Amino acid sequence: MRTIDVAEVTGIIKEMCIEANHFLAEDMDEAMKNAADVEKSPLGKQILCQLQDNLKIAGEDMIPICQDTGMAVIFVEIGQDVHFTGGILEDAVNEGVRAGYVEGYLRKSVVKDPIIRENTKDNTPAVIHYEIVPGDQVKITVAPKGFGSENMSRVFMLKPADGIEGVKNAILTAVQDAGPNACPPMVIGVGIGGTFEKCALMAKKALTRPVDEHSAIPYVKELEEEMLERINKTGIGPGGLGGTVTALAVNINTYPTHIAGLPVGINICCHVNRHAVRVI
Numbered sequence: 001m002r003t004i005d006v007a008e009v010t011g012i013i014k015e016m017c018i019e020a021n022h023f024l025a026e027d028m029d030e031a032m033k034n035a036a037d038v039e040k041s042p043l044g045k046q047i048l049c050q051l052q053d054n055l056k057i058a059g060e061d062m063i064p065i066c067q068d069t070g071m072a073v074i075f076v077e078i079g080q081d082v083h084f085t086g087g088i089l090e091d092a093v094n095e096g097v098r099a100g101y102v103e104g105y106l107r108k109s110v111v112k113d114p115i116i117r118e119n120t121k122d123n124t125p126a127v128i129h130y131e132i133v134p135g136d137q138v139k140i141t142v143a144p145k146g147f148g149s150e151n152m153s154r155v156f157m158l159k160p161a162d163g164i165e166g167v168k169n170a171i172l173t174a175v176q177d178a179g180p181n182a183c184p185p186m187v188i189g190v191g192i193g194g195t196f197e198k199c200a201l202m203a204k205k206a207l208t209r210p211v212d213e214h215s216a217i218p219y220v221k222e223l224e225e226e227m228l229e230r231i232n233k234t235g236i237g238p239g240g241l242g243g244t245v246t247a248l249a250v251n252i253n254t255y256p257t258h259i260a261g262l263p264v265g266i267n268i269c270c271h272v273n274r275h276a277v278r279v280i
Helices: 006-022 026-038 042-061 089-103 160-182 196-206 218-232
Strands: 002-005 071-079 082-085 127-133 138-145 154-158 186-194 247-257 262-269 276-279
Touching: 002 006, 006 082, 006 089, 006 138, 006 276, 026 042, 026 247, 071 089, 089 127, 154 160, 154 196, 160 186, 160 218, 160 262, 186 196, 186 218, 196 247, 196 262, 218 247
Parallel strands: 002 082, 071 127, 186 247
Antiparallel strands: 071 138, 138 276, 154 262, 186 262
């Protein structure tokens, strides 16, 4: 049994909130540079170069890479041989978010009640997803999610007879409906299978997979490649102003499902697709 003080979790999450909002992850940085090289539209290329300038200024001057610093989404994978001390883990996670957003001067975008809408003034509470895994380590992924793209996300409860073509149509429908509102070039996370909530969660987690990594399942890898090609042929382009780079990646996760269903979740993210990962 390994013991971890929750204060360590708080400190790490504070740092990760600041890091994720100021610097692109390495995979996203490389993808954005490649996009500027391959974009065929002069206007699209100009937009991508402007985005590169924005990222450079943000890093040099410690300015957030996007004014919407997002709602903090936290994935915590806990080794079953870990024991936490010093307080309640959920409180520690939220304290890390609070400290990161307040001390990092990040925009506070969370409201206490979805109807009354009073701002909590520290960007808490976070949306936290826990998973128990083998081992004695804790893997934390912080993924601040802006709502320009979040609002464009969809869940389709397809019939089994819709099959893979139905899945393809669902993904294309979500992307085309999003258009410029999701701040392209986008990253599209897709969850296929499970239940209503499971497919959405898989889609969300798919966004945290490096954009240069494909699924290990052969047909899923082929589907990711096909959908990226088809999405980039829609002509939406960078900033929604036309071009050949509408998306940087399509990441798909799958899970067993019921004989009567084919749930498909599509979680769209903008060109910053923020995520930071640490292992304790």
